[in-house]
Amino acid sequence: MAYSDSAPSVPLRWNFSQVLGQQLPSEPLQNDDIITTVAFEKRGDYLAVGDRGGRIVIFERDDRNTNVSSNRRDLEQRDFALRHPKFRYKTEFQSHEPEVKEYKVKHVKEMAPPLCSENMLLAERSFVPGLETTSAANGYRLEWIEKTPQNHLPPQDVDSEIGGIENPFRSKCQKVYASAHSFNINSISNNSDYETFVSADDLRINLWNLEVSDQCFNIIDMKPSNMEDLTEVITSAEFHPLHCNLLAYSSSQGLIRLSDLRHAAICDHASRIFQHRESNGSKSFFTEITSSISDIKFLNDGQHLLSRNYMNMKLWDMRRESSPVAIFKIHEHLRPKLRELYNNDCIFDKFGCCFSGDGLHFASGSYSNLLRIFSPGSGREEGIKLEIRGNSDRKAIHQAMPRARRSSLSNIIPRGIYQHAHVDSESHNVDFPCNESSKLLQVAWHPTCNLVACAAESSLVLYYA
Template sequence: MAVVARAGSDGGGNNEVQWCFLQVKGAIDEDVAEADIISTVEFNYTGDLLATGDKGGRVVIFQREQETKSRPVSRGEYNVYSTFQSHEPEFDYLKSLEIEEKINKIRWLPQQNAAHFLLSTNDKTIKLWKISERDKRAEGYNLKDEDGRLREPFRVTELRVSLCSLALCISLHALLYLHATKLKCANQKWCWGQGHVFIDDQAEEISELTAWKCLTETFLRKKLVTDVKFSSTENSGSRKSWRWFHVELCVLSAVFEEPEDPSSRSFFSEIISSISDVKFSHSGRYMMTRDYLSVKVWDLNMENRPVETYQVHEYLRSKLCSLYENDCIFDKFECCWNGSDSTIMTGSYNNFFRTFERNTHRDTTLEASRESSKPRAILKPRKVCTTGKRKKDEITVDSLDFNKKILHTAWHPTDNIIAVAATNNLYLFQEKVN
């Protein structure tokens, strides 16, 4: 029997996680530039690095500080590690279409050596980036005498370029140009669709993605794909139902779809049932889908209905007309699992984000706000009032700010550290430690 958890439900238990403010990144501006809005957030496999992408095509990587005896409370804090421009605006002359530089997704590859690799994509292009540290010692042709001895810095007054180095430089540039479209990462297979990146860790290298082209021709032409993910097995997804494909054979393996109640169908049914995000559990047993009003957990062995349904902001059902007029109904919210698959998290409006504990069915509404951003301050649960009489610390539905929204969330793979993107600000919260 499917479990349905509604807003405000409490399944009991005394092991409730208390969240405290860790830090916030981003400028405090009333008028936020469109390019500064965060469009994706992603922890790497160890959780030591956290990457964000924005609508301006930039990628910012944060590194987690290590705990020391002199600064034990700094454990968990993230500081800027690297920043680079990933994508630039383009124009597709064949289709007369402008391609935005907005970063749609970032995916970290499993670390194989001292360097880190990540994929970033906009609507058209995937880019593979290598992040590594270099020795900062000054060294090179200009710093040495003819006999190879190091020169004193004050003696370096002009730039010398050897003919050998110049010829090698020209050759390398030519090779890079010729091989620019043949970039591969050993033992990784990655492909693109509708601005999403997905990685199969166990697959062999492929060159033309023949299976994906087959899948596109046979299925994607008929259905609008809004999100695609790979788990430990080959899977793919679609609009209001979740299609599971065997990519190599291009065979439809399973259809996950909940039967619709004809009596509840309305003009908005198709829109609010559209799936905006899909995440497989770490165990590989479940998958989670997010539509406009709810989060659903599916058992991969049961296709006809979800095993758990969590109402995120059911109180907005009466506001669908207004949300349609201001285009908020088309917002695409993401969702994520914690490291043990026991809790899920997703965003809402008014900079609210919600956590649902699967064992106790307890749900909590929290707010990402600079007003409660004092060091180690405990977050107070928020509640939206749906009736005429409002209690203390409650907020009415009509008072919600729909310009403030948590669309992108991420959970540390092992620790209770969460990251949520609120417009141009990145908030990090940590479980309260006694």
């Protein structure tokens, strides 16, 4: 099921599930341990986490008992008992060595079958411009090994066992897609053709074949002949989930461009451009910074696109370019503090976004480790904030006011700055706290159930509904 203007949605009640990698109170937080990306495997059986130290940690679903009998009654009881997935540590590997502190894993993507093993991952890394090393996307495959003592293992060149004799896995680097970017890679995206993927940096987007690691095709190049004329950079790129020829990418100017790879080898002219022109209100020095899009994601139906900038999250209908169909205000209460946020560099924080498998609920993070979840079709315009802590007795904090149900989002707010858009109008009335030192940048929604994973510094906190 996917989002529609009149799609009914049941309000969700959120509860704490578990915390993975909880830090002890006396344990100092290491910069390399801070989580920088979170992603579920397409079936939801695995959860991958990347950190600033270049590590990829994989968790597997732990709530399924393989010893349960297969008769119908036992299966029904088992299904009744499992309200939400639980995860446990499975293995980890080093994507790359953090030679300098700016190295970090920024995205992880499952490599698409059938050409690759289902346990293969793409991991992109960022680096410091000016160094001789280049950024790369590495393909890793997890393999079973016998539980032999560590001193009897064969010499480790490319292969490496992780976790000692208790961990029956090793990571094997299959390919290194190298020497193709001169700037930080900000996103990678698999294509629905199961053969190609793209990697994007600030100025270029390259198209790769999964089987060819030494050659790529530059399909988008925004680098001007004179770098002093640079006014816009690429911030994120995403393939369409259904049509392998369509690619969307966002920019620092708040634009989302949709390109058709069939039109030309160099997609320098977008087929469609999605831009919301907020005409009302005075523009300031900070307007361009806050309008920069940090994340975009296609919904599963392929008809809608979710985007996140510093101030809010927007839902776009692919058939309408001029304005989004829904706007969820997240940081409007911070508008008077933009100068302060600029001085401490918080205004440049990149918040991610995610959506439920049915396309009816949307989530993104904020400061003070708050998770904002929106369900526009539930008959309530609500923003739910969850206080991310590490203890199981913490409950979800709801801030919502009941409102009359609307039959269609196109009838909501027919005038003003957010014309033709559904807006979470209650959120600006709530006095949300703002602790800039604790920020929830990375969130991921389980593909088949209402389970959200939130990266709070070095811990991964899961909530279910």
